[in-house]
Amino acid sequence: MTLEEKITFYSREDAAAFQKYLREKGCPSRISVEHSFSGTPYFEGTIASILHLIELIGAREKDADLDELKSDLLTRRKTLEEFFASHKPGDSLTEATPSQLLAQAESIDAMGEDVQKQASDKFMNALMILGTLEDNELLEVSEENECYTLLDIKDPNELRVMYAYTDFSGVMEDDLKEAGVSSHIRTSSATEYIITAGAELLFVSDIEDLAELLDNMDVEDDEAARFVDAVFFKQALIARIHALVSEGKQSEAELLAAFDAPAFPLEGTDDVISYDISAEYLSGVVSDLRKQGVLSGKDGKIKSS
Structure with a gap:
């Protein structure tokens, strides 16, 4: 109809x-279920190795996008250094639970413009830290108690990160080998429930x-x-x-x-x-x-x- x-x-x-x-x-109404499966290729390596890869590419050609990526990595490393400096193994990350982060996100829009950017940056940093810790198995998650526990402290340079292929241009196979960066294809499935009213x-x-x-x-x-x-x-x-x-x-x-x-x-x-x-x-x-x-x-x- x-x-x-x-x-x-x-x-x-x-x-x-x-x-x-x-x-x-x-x-x-009627409902139909649709499944999809896709994969996205990434370059995976430590923060130090990805920075090295950017230097290798940059030595051949200048690229504003790679400069921005390098700036992002350096900011990420600095943020993680500050986080580890103020925490120890066994700490409970009480300000980074899903409900706390949701409350932060909902409160940002209600803030004045002068503090909105600062609050937004703090929120994004919290998400980045949690994601990096989880990807590096440094986080114990208790969904029942909504509690995150820090398992260990590491040098941020040694933490593994992933960036999409599309973030890089001019990369060569020898660059990957020299920097110690590998390819990682992350696949995922998704299920959609489509209601026709x-x-x-x-x-x-x-x-x-x-x-x-x-x-x-x-x-x-x-x-x-x-x-x-x-x-x-x-x-x-x-x-x-x-x-x-x-x-x-x-x-x-x-x-x-x-x-x-x-x-x-x-x-x-x-x-x-x-x-x-x-x-x-x-x-x-x-x-x-x-x-x-x-x-x-x-x-x-x-x-x-």
């Missing part, structure tokens, strides 16, 4: 919860309620916003079709011609909305609205039910 709308979840539980919400609204959702959905529900589910912010917008825009389209039919437009051709207007007032707002839709799309919408009992009519005639 043309008026159906899809949304992708990354949690089976949240997908099931959303289906329950739709069912309670009297909206049928029936057109009924457009007639029973409260946009604010829908947005609030999705805000608390495992769905990407952009995807949730796209879905909510799509529902809202389709509701506006249906309302406009109903209004045009009520004004006497009795065929798809007449409706399509009417939509050529520059813009229409968007009901309930001070905004206007314009439509650029194809005859095929409009035909599908009209067909769906007939199935929903919103429109009726025979022999090409359209009328309100």
Whole structure:
């Protein structure tokens, strides 16, 4: 159906919860599961060896991107040196638990501009430190107690890091051997739970309620916003079709011609909305609205039910 709308979840539980919400609204839906598998090639080595690799490449040609990468590595090394200088094995990293980091991230937007960058830098440094420690097996993670324990102290130069192939240009096989850097292809699988909501959702959905529900589910912010917008825009389209039919437009051709207007007032707002839709799309919408009992009519005639 043309008026159906899809949304992708990354949690089976949240997908099931959303289906329950739709069912309670009297909206049928179906779910499909899609699996994907991909790999990304990286160069892997110690901080010292990656710095050496950058020097080897830089000796042949200047590259602003490599200069930026070198600066990033030096900053990472300095940050890790400061971290190790203030910690010892067995320390519990109480300020780096998932809930603490989430609270930090949520509070950044509420800060004034003068302290926002400082807070953002501190947050990103915390994520970098945790990731580096975990990649080097220097972290014991207790998910049950949400506790991170530092297992050992190391020279940051000896910590292993990975950078994508695309971060480097002009690298040669001999450079990798001399620097002691190896290739590492990191593969991963992903599972998506795609729910297709029936057109009924457009007639029973409260946009604010829908947005609030999705805000608390495992769905990407952009995807949730796209879905909510799509529902809202389709509701506006249906309302406009109903209004045009009520004004006497009795065929798809007449409706399509009417939509050529520059813009229409968007009901309930001070905004206007314009439509650029194809005859095929409009035909599908009209067909769906007939199935929903919103429109009726025979022999090409359209009328309100």
